[in-house]
Amino acid sequence: MELFxxxxxxxxxxxxxxxxxxxxxxxxxxxxxxxxxxxxxxxFVLQSAHFLAILQVLIYAxxxxxxxxxxxxxxxxxxxxDSVWKSRExxxxxxxxxxxxxxxxxxxxxxxxxxxxxxxxxxxxDGFGTTEAVGTVLFTDYVLPFEVASILLLVAMIxxxxxxxxxxx
Amino acid sequence: xxxxxxxxxxxxxxxxxxxxxxxxxxxxxxxxMCVEIMLNxxxxxxxxxxxxxxxxxxxxxxxxxxxxxxxxxxxGLAIVISMYRNKPTINLDEFNLxxx
Numbered sequence: 370m371e372l373f374x375x376x377x378x379x380x381x382x383x384x385x386x387x388x389x390x391x392x393x394x395x396x397x398x399x400x401x402x403x404x405x406x407x408x409x410x411x412x413f414v415l416q417s418a419h420f421l422a423i424l425q426v427l428i429y430a431x432x433x434x435x436x437x438x439x440x441x442x443x444x445x446x447x448x449x450x451d452s453v454w455k456s457r458e459x460x461x462x463x464x465x466x467x468x469x470x471x472x473x474x475x476x477x478x479x480x481x482x483x484x485x486x487x488x489x490x491x492x493x494x495d496g497f498g499t500t501e502a503v504g505t506v507l508f509t510d511y512v513l514p515f516e517v518a519s520i521l522l523l524v525a526m527i528x529x530x531x532x533x534x535x536x537x538x
Numbered sequence: 539x540x541x542x543x544x545x546x547x548x549x550x551x552x553x554x555x556x557x558x559x560x561x562x563x564x565x566x567x568x569x570x571m572c573v574e575i576m577l578n579x580x581x582x583x584x585x586x587x588x589x590x591x592x593x594x595x596x597x598x599x600x601x602x603x604x605x606x607x608x609x610x611x612x613x614g615l616a617i618v619i620s621m622y623r624n625k626p627t628i629n630l631d632e633f634n635l636x637x638x
Contacts, residue, residue, distance in 0.1 A: 372544075379548045386552055386575050390559035395567050402571050409578050416545070416589045421581075421597050428604050433574070433611050440615045441567060444622055464562070471558040478550030487542045491592040498589075498597065506594040507601065514598075518605040525609030532616035 375415055382408035395441045399434060406430040418498040545586035552579035566618050566628040570611065577607045 385408060388401035406429040413422035496502050507515055552575055559572030581600040588596030622628055 375544060379544070382548070383551055383555070386555040389568070389571050389575060390555060390563065392568075395565060398568050398571055402574065405575065406578065409582065412545070412548070412582060413585055416585050418585045418589065418597055421585060421600060424601065424604060425581075428608060429574070429578070433608060436611055436615060437567065437571065440618065444619070444628065446565075446567070446628070467558070467561045471554050471561070474557060475551055475554035478554065479547050482543050482546035482550060485543070485546075487590065490542060490590040493589065493592060497592070498594075503594050503597050503601070507598050510595070511598045514602060518602055521609050522605060525612050529612040529616040532613065533619050535620075 371415055375412070378408050378411045378415070382412070395446050396438070399437050399441060402437070403430050403434045406434065416498075417493060420498060420500045420503045542586055542590050546583055549579045549583040549586070552576075552582070564629050564631055566621070566630050567615075569630065570614050570618075574607060574611070577603055 382405050385401045385405040389398045389405065392398040392401060406425060410422040410425040410430070413419075413425060556572045556574075556576035556579060559575065560569055563569055563572065581603055584596040584600045584603070588594065618628060621633060625632065
């Protein structure tokens with residue numbers, strides 16, 4: 370039953386990820402990426418990580434992608450980008466080697482995953498992946514990384530302000 | 539019940555697509571999006587192993603990955619905006635000031 374939901378979601382997310390790479394307009398890439406994030410939220414729900422699925426929708430598909438859309442609209446890339454979808458046409462050898470590299474990477478990863486022999490997982494206990502369960506672990510075992518993450522976000526906020534405000538030359 | 543391997547295969551394929559995008563695309567914003575794909579692929583395998591071992595540590599790690607992704611995107615897009623101010627393009631091939 371889980372497979373019945375997993376296969377379409379996985380295929381759709383792979384298709385949308387390819388759509389991000391091979392789309393000619395940046396706004397199309399961004400829309401494909403939003404679709405992929407939502408599909409991955411579905412994958413998280415299948416793994417009964419409900420809290421992370423909600424965070425995926427809120428943070429990735431909401432906040433981060435709105436930021437992407439905002440910057441794309443702000444820079445008005447339709448007119449600025451003279452070469453819409455160009456790979457390195459002046460270096461065919463390099464493109465072919467890149468393609469082989471990525472194919473080899475994918476093949477090796479899939480092969481390792483197929484060869485490894487995982488047994489059936491442990492039975493999932495009640496309340497797995499809920500906000501309460503994740504929050505308990507987050508605020509007991511990982512409270513120091515949590516605080517460091519808040520400092521990281523503060524630094525990123527100040528850095529973004531400074532970088533986008535001043536004129537660098 | 540889907541086996542762990544299916545999730546790992548999905549994660550590997552998505553990661554490879556992200557690598558392909560980073561290596562092939564010249565548009566700086568699309569390169570950032572491909573980095574997001576790679577981070578999401580890592581999140582999938584973290585959560586899959588987490589469910590397999592029936593503990594919550596992996597979910598906390600992927601929470602941290604989301605924090606880092608948010609920070610990275612905000613700073614990166616600010617850098618893209620300030621690059622665009624100096625030279626009105628975001629084609630990465632045109633920014634070779636620090637190239638050897």
